[in-house]
Amino acid sequence: xxxxxxxxxxxxxxxxxxxxxxxxxxxxxxxxxxxxxxxxxxxxxxxxxxxxxxxxxxxxxxxxxxxxxxxx
Numbered sequence: 358x359x360x361x362x363x364x365x366x367x368x369x370x371x372x373x374x375x376x377x378x379x380x381x382x383x384x385x386x387x388x389x390x391x392x393x394x395x396x397x398x399x400x401x402x403x404x405x406x407x408x409x410x411x412x413x414x415x416x417x418x419x420x421x422x423x424x425x426x427x428x429x
Contacts, residue, residue: 366418377408
């Protein structure tokens, strides 16, 4: 049972990491596009909720991994 929790947590952490990489690439692409300050601010504000959700997903995944290891 706890092995599934550990592997599920690892999968969640990897999904969160993928989301964080996507956020970084999205903002880098916008910066290289030479957008104005207002347009760049809009892009960053649009990416911010995804960034926070990805970070939350990674943290929850790592907590599940720790729980799976501790109780497994």
